Amino acid sequence: MANRFFTVCCSIQLFLPLLLIIVTSSVAKIAPKCRDTDMNCAVWVASNSSDCENVELVNSHCQRMCQLCGEPIDPKYDVKLLPEKLKSIAWMVGRWRSEFGGKAFFPTIPKFTYGEQVDITIADHSENGRPLLNYTAFAWDINMPDGDPTEIHSENGYIAVDFDKEQEIEYVSLNTAMSNGFMTIEEGESGPNQVKFRLQRIGRISFSHDSAVRIMFREWTLLDESRLEARLLMTTTVTRRLMEHTAIIYKKIYP
Numbered sequence: 001m002a003n004r005f006f007t008v009c010c011s012i013q014l015f016l017p018l019l020l021i022i023v024t025s026s027v028a029k030i031a032p033k034c035r036d037t038d039m040n041c042a043v044w045v046a047s048n049s050s051d052c053e054n055v056e057l058v059n060s061h062c063q064r065m066c067q068l069c070g071e072p073i074d075p076k077y078d079v080k081l082l083p084e085k086l087k088s089i090a091w092m093v094g095r096w097r098s099e100f101g102g103k104a105f106f107p108t109i110p111k112f113t114y115g116e117q118v119d120i121t122i123a124d125h126s127e128n129g130r131p132l133l134n135y136t137a138f139a140w141d142i143n144m145p146d147g148d149p150t151e152i153h154s155e156n157g158y159i160a161v162d163f164d165k166e167q168e169i170e171y172v173s174l175n176t177a178m179s180n181g182f183m184t185i186e187e188g189e190s191g192p193n194q195v196k197f198r199l200q201r202i203g204r205i206s207f208s209h210d211s212a213v214r215i216m217f218r219e220w221t222l223l224d225e226s227r228l229e230a231r232l233l234m235t236t237t238v239t240r241r242l243m244e245h246t247a248i249i250y251k252k253i254y255p
């Protein structure tokens, strides 16, 4: 009898702390991280922010975009404030940074890897009432020691959307000024979580080191709620056939 009592008492003593460990670790696992769990959140929240309260799907999957958790979002990145015309490209808004090196193939130099940060924000002004996103990108040499990011390329510009009522197609434009002496006008159709720009016009300073570009496609694809892929394909005066020039996957670092 005493023996049996001992077994019961002491296995409880052993069991309780173990139970606590199990309970606390599963609580830690369940404790929700402040992030979105659906790649459509940006567009949903931009389309109708009251869905954050009224639509269960949006409420449960878009905690971060809805600002139901975490720090308040900087208004420049807050898709709830996105002008109506830009809502279809709400998925672009954010600060994106490569986690691993992007790959670059240039016709004139050996291939190399690079890091890049892209910032797409709601611009604080518009052109003739046409709202804009502000685009900046900064690429560095990944093979340099940490803390000394040597800039290898940067570009700045604006993204706009135009709706063609007759064709019922939405066009997205990107115009850039680049540190290599290029300026580009790129346009493409907006698709769900993807846009493929085709180079329309290019300007280039006469003493630029880069070879003249003939055809260029820039493809941005949202892969999931936190990753964006960018690819650049081009033909130049040196390489006549269409080649993948750069390919990189960014992780969303804000919001």
Ligand SMILES: *[C@@H]1O[C@H](CO)[C@@H](O)[C@H](O)[C@H]1NC(C)=O
Binding pocket: 048, 049, 050, 051, 054, 055
């Ligand atoms: C936004 O969604 C709410 C329900 O969440 C709905 O009542 C309202 O009409 C919607 N607004 C627009 C502009 O679609």
Ligand SMILES: *[C@@H]1O[C@H](CO)[C@@H](O)[C@H](O)[C@H]1NC(C)=O
Binding pocket: 119, 121, 122, 123, 124, 125, 134, 135, 136
């Ligand atoms: C565009 O974004 C950059 C980087 O975030 C910022 O320095 C600049 O002031 C912005 N310009 C506009 C017009 O929003």
